[in-house]
Amino acid sequence: MRVSSMPRTSSPVTNPVIPGFHPDPSICRAGEDYYLACSSFEYFPGVPIFHSRDLVHWTQIGNALDRPGQLRLPPGTRSSGGIYAPTLRHHDGRFWLIVTNVSGDGNLLFTTTDPAGPWSDPIPLPGVHGIDPDLAWDDDGTCWCTTAGVGQIRIDPHTGETFGERRPLWSGAPGAKAPEAPHLYHIGDYWYLLIAEGGTERCHGVSIARGRTPQGPFEPCPANPILTHRGTDHPIQNTGHADLVEGPDGSWWMVLLGVRPHGGTPGWHVLGRETFLVPVTWSEGWPVVGELSTVLAPPPWPLREPAAPPVRDDFDSGELAPAWISLRSRPAENCTTKERAGWLSLRAAGESLDDPEVSFVGRRQQHVSCRARVLVDPAEGRGGLAVRLDEEHHYEIEVTPGEVRVLTRVGPFRAQVASRATAAGPVVLRIGTAVTGQVSDARQGPDTISLGIEDPQGAFTELAALDGRYLSTEVAGGFTGRVIGMYAAAGTVHFDWFDYEPTGPDGP
Ligand code: 6LW
Numbered sequence: 489m490r491v492s493s494m495p496r497t498s499s500p501v502t503n504p505v506i507p508g509f510h511p512d513p514s515i516c517r518a519g520e521d522y523y524l525a526c527s528s529f530e531y532f533p534g535v536p537i538f539h540s541r542d543l544v545h546w547t548q549i550g551n552a553l554d555r556p557g558q559l560r561l562p563p564g565t566r567s568s569g570g571i572y573a574p575t576l577r578h579h580d581g582r583f584w585l586i587v588t589n590v591s592g593d594g595n596l597l598f599t600t601t602d603p604a605g606p607w608s609d610p611i612p613l614p615g616v617h618g619i620d621p622d623l624a625w626d627d628d629g630t631c632w633c634t635t636a637g638v639g640q641i642r643i644d645p646h647t648g649e650t651f652g653e654r655r656p657l658w659s660g661a662p663g664a665k666a667p668e669a670p671h672l673y674h675i676g677d678y679w680y681l682l683i684a685e686g687g688t689e690r691c692h693g694v695s696i697a698r699g700r701t702p703q704g705p706f707e708p709c710p711a712n713p714i715l716t717h718r719g720t721d722h723p724i725q726n727t728g729h730a731d732l733v734e735g736p737d738g739s740w741w742m743v744l745l746g747v748r749p750h751g752g753t754p755g756w757h758v759l760g761r762e763t764f765l766v767p768v769t770w771s772e773g774w775p776v777v778g779e780l781s782t783v784l785a786p787p788p789w790p791l792r793e794p795a796a797p798p799v800r801d802d803f804d805s806g807e808l809a810p811a812w813i814s815l816r817s818r819p820a821e822n823c824t825t826k827e828r829a830g831w832l833s834l835r836a837a838g839e840s841l842d843d844p845e846v847s848f849v850g851r852r853q854q855h856v857s858c859r860a861r862v863l864v865d866p867a868e869g870r871g872g873l874a875v876r877l878d879e880e881h882h883y884e885i886e887v888t889p890g891e892v893r894v895l896t897r898v899g900p901f902r903a904q905v906a907s908r909a910t911a912a913g914p915v916v917l918r919i920g921t922a923v924t925g926q927v928s929d930a931r932q933g934p935d936t937i938s939l940g941i942e943d944p945q946g947a948f949t950e951l952a953a954l955d956g957r958y959l960s961t962e963v964a965g966g967f968t969g970r971v972i973g974m975y976a977a978a979g980t981v982h983f984d985w986f987d988y989e990p991t992g993p994d995g996p
Contacts, residue, residue: 508854509760509969531813567878568966615650624672636668684728692728740768750934756960760969834976850973857992869979906951916942933957
């Protein structure tokens with residue numbers, strides 16, 4: 489499970505510590521090990537789990553919900569439905585994960601002794617109402633589940649049984665909307681109730697209250713919100729949905745979500761909500777959040793940088809790496825590396841990326857400037873390489889024997905923007921994104937997305953260069969970010985390899 493790592497000392501650390509669509513981070517510590525979970529919405533497998541020893545370098549070790557019985561996303565589950573906001577905790581020698589499936593199953597609890605998996609079958613919590621469930625154990629072992637709103641109910645985490653009525657705890661600052669993402673901690677003499685408020689857009693912030701018992705009453709911190717980047721002028725915006733953890737040396741840290749808009753004011757963010765890290769100090773029994781920027785002063789302990797992930801996945805291992813995600817489910821008959829050794833074969837389940845059930849295997853776009861390439865054999869079907877925000881917002885380069893086409897969908901508008909005859913046989917398709925830079929021109933989009941083909945010598949022919957703003961959250965809405973991946977729209981399409989690499993400085 490552990491990934492080899494090299495101790496490193498003093499170079500600056502870049503924030504986000506987990507780039508790309510990794511929102512609603514929840515973190516826990518078990519001895520020297522840290523684990524972190526994120527929301528996953530309509531994607532399967534769900535709830536990516538990361539491991540770190542130094543809080544700044546994170547490696548994905550699995551997905552908590554990787555069996556169909558754990559993650560039921562019925563046909564028609566809308567984009568940005570599905571799995572919301574986990575809380576991950578280590579208690580009594582076990583790991584506990586609580587999430588909401590907003591598309592049917594409601595609040596669910598999972599447990600394991602190894603966060604890399606397997607996780608248990610879901611324990612339903614029919615008596616727990618509200619999103620963003622948190623778990624906290626009292627000193628006598630009583631388990632409290634606190635949800636957005638903010639309210640609390642006692643539960644038995646082994647059975648899912650609830651006791652008594654949900655009690656309102658705190659609704660945040662007067663006038664601030666959406667008190668959510670509660671986390672309850674026993675630190676020193678107090679129980680602290682951390683929440684997000686203001687909504688997950690430009691007014692997002694983090695506030696805290698404290699009390700003498702896990703049930704309150706809670707007294708709000710006079711300095712609330714303890715973190716916010718309200719407004720549009722900071723390189724990291726929409727900051728909120730946080731969780732606290734103690735560092736290896738007893739210092740305190742906060743993980744939270746934020747976005748990095750690019751392009752003209754007010755900017756577009758295209759990678760979704762990402763996971764950032766920020767130091768926390770204490771003053772008069774209240775946490776004080778340090779400066780959150782895209783460069784983080786290195787913490788004082790040895791840093792362990794994992795080897796850079798390989799550019800190429802050759803599909804030789806027989807198993808898909810945990811970073812690969814599909815839409816709503818991944819039936820083995822539609823997605824296999826067994827049909828053609830060393831190739832990923834996708835059998836079409838829908839006719840295009842407009843279809844929620846399309847056969848799709850992709851990975852989160854994690855760098856604003858990046859390049860993805862794929863070698864595809866279309867002899868038995870039609871499919872290609874896509875950059876996707878949701879069913880209604882995607883660009884793709886699609887191949888059939890002898891022809892490639894660039895297709896776009898933006899809201900109600902569908903278009904074929906280019907086509908080209910190709911030789912029969914496998915073709916290399918390429919999508920690159922390039923940030924357009926910091927400009928004062930308010931008309932400037934966040935990036936340009938280039939789609940084209942490579943010849944066998946690697947020479948690139950661009951078929952289209954498209955404005956990236958139409959695949960941004962500001963245009964499409966929703967809670968996710970871009971995912972780049974392979975799909976089949978007819979027959980069976982075979983992919984020999986997929987390359988993904990960052991291509992530019994990733995600053996704002
Ligand atoms: C999540 C809520 C939020 O449940 O967005 O930013 C929702 N915070 O707490 C979906 O990620």
